[in-house]
Amino acid sequence: MDGRLLIFSGSANTELAKEIATCLRMTIGRAMIGTFKNGETRIKIHDNVRGCDVFVIQPTCTPVDHHLMELLLMIDALRRASATRVTAVIPYYGYAKQEKKTAGREPISAKLVANLICTAGADRVLTMDLHTPAIEGFFDIPVDHLQASAMLADHIYGLNLPNPVVVSPDTGGVGRANRFRERVGAGLAIIAKQRPEPDTAEVLEMVGEVEGKTAIIVDDMISTGGTLVEAAQMLNERGAAKVYACATHGIFAADALEIIAKSDLVETLVTNTIPQQAAAQAARVRTISVAPLFAEAIMRIHKDLSLSALFS
Known part of the structure; x- marks a missing residue:
């Protein structure tokens, strides 16, 4: 050229x-x-x-x-x-x-x-x-x-989280989560869910051990936040010590940031592919640049x- x-x-x-x-x-x-x-x-x-x-x-x-x-x-x-x-x-x-x-x-x-x-x-x-x-x-x-998985994984690896386990919030994201866990040196857990209607999710079951571990939910995007918060709640109920979340695209539609702010998520990591609202910081959302x-x-x-x- x-x-x-x-x-x-x-x-x-x-x-x-x-x-x-x-x-x-x-x-x-x-x-x-x-x-x-x-x-x-x-x-x-x-x-x-x-x-x-x-x-x-x-x-x-x-x-x-x-x-x-x-x-x-x-x-x-x-x-x-x-x-x-x-x-x-x-x-x-x-x-x-x-x-x-x-x-x-x-x-x-x-x-x-x-x-x-x-x-x-x-x-x-x-x-x-x-x-x-x-x-x-x-x-x-x-x-x-x-x-963006390499950048997100490197950031998580730099936090030196104790006893980490990477969690896929659905079966379709297992490949993504597996590549992520290989980069950070963590275990793997999978949450099975079904989506009866658009932008709604129903959690069914989980495969993998998370008790006493630091769980890191990995997805490609966060839209309404419903799936993320339900997954975090299930992980806490299964004994996870702390729950983090990572996603490339932080859409945060409707009142997603309010929902995440009220959740038990320690931190939600996204990239700046989408500009973030001022309320993101209050919801413990951290942004890294691509x-x-x-x-x-x-x-x-x-x-x-x-x-x-x-x-x-």
Whole structure:
């Protein structure tokens, strides 16, 4: 790629975009992002991008539809301005939970969003910890899928927690939890649950020994907090000395932070893929930055280097 490297940001997470740019010793490209009086999203790129290798940083977090539209319009504007390559950097991929049909007459929303991004003109996607890796297959363009588990595990390892055990809050996350426990040198426990309705969970049973141990619940995202708090309560009932939680994406929808603040969780660790509310600190939520990882990935993509070293 001979073109200049440029970075632009939507309004979803400007702080993360600025951190990434700082790691790259760059500044964010100039763009006007606003709203017309009729409520439609307004985008105008002020910098010359002709022949450039452009990265647009925009997680599709709340309000999801608005931030998704910003991303699509920015990609379209850059493509029409003759950028050589446009990469959509989506730290958090919205609609990821709707990756399959669970009943008749339902959309597969994650696939539709992938189609929209491709149609807008993106040449590739850079994202982190998709709810399910199968979403990569929804794209007909290259997808670079970063993982935050190593950063989260290293932080937990640095706390020197006594007698740790990593807990998967559902059977679908066992692989994630097992990789995490190998990195921190801990045991493994699994909670089996069922979800009768969206955003609700019913805990059924647990496999593994947690009595007298420091339990660390590992998941890819925290949405309503219901699953997390129920899991923490079960662990305490089974004799866990302390309970921590780790997740890549801290969505904290509705009153999730209030629920977590009232729980027995010692600390909840998330990354800054999604900007956090002021109430997060009161809920004992700690945030670590993924900016260095995204900056390294962006530079490697720009120079056509392998990203495999980032997945170790």
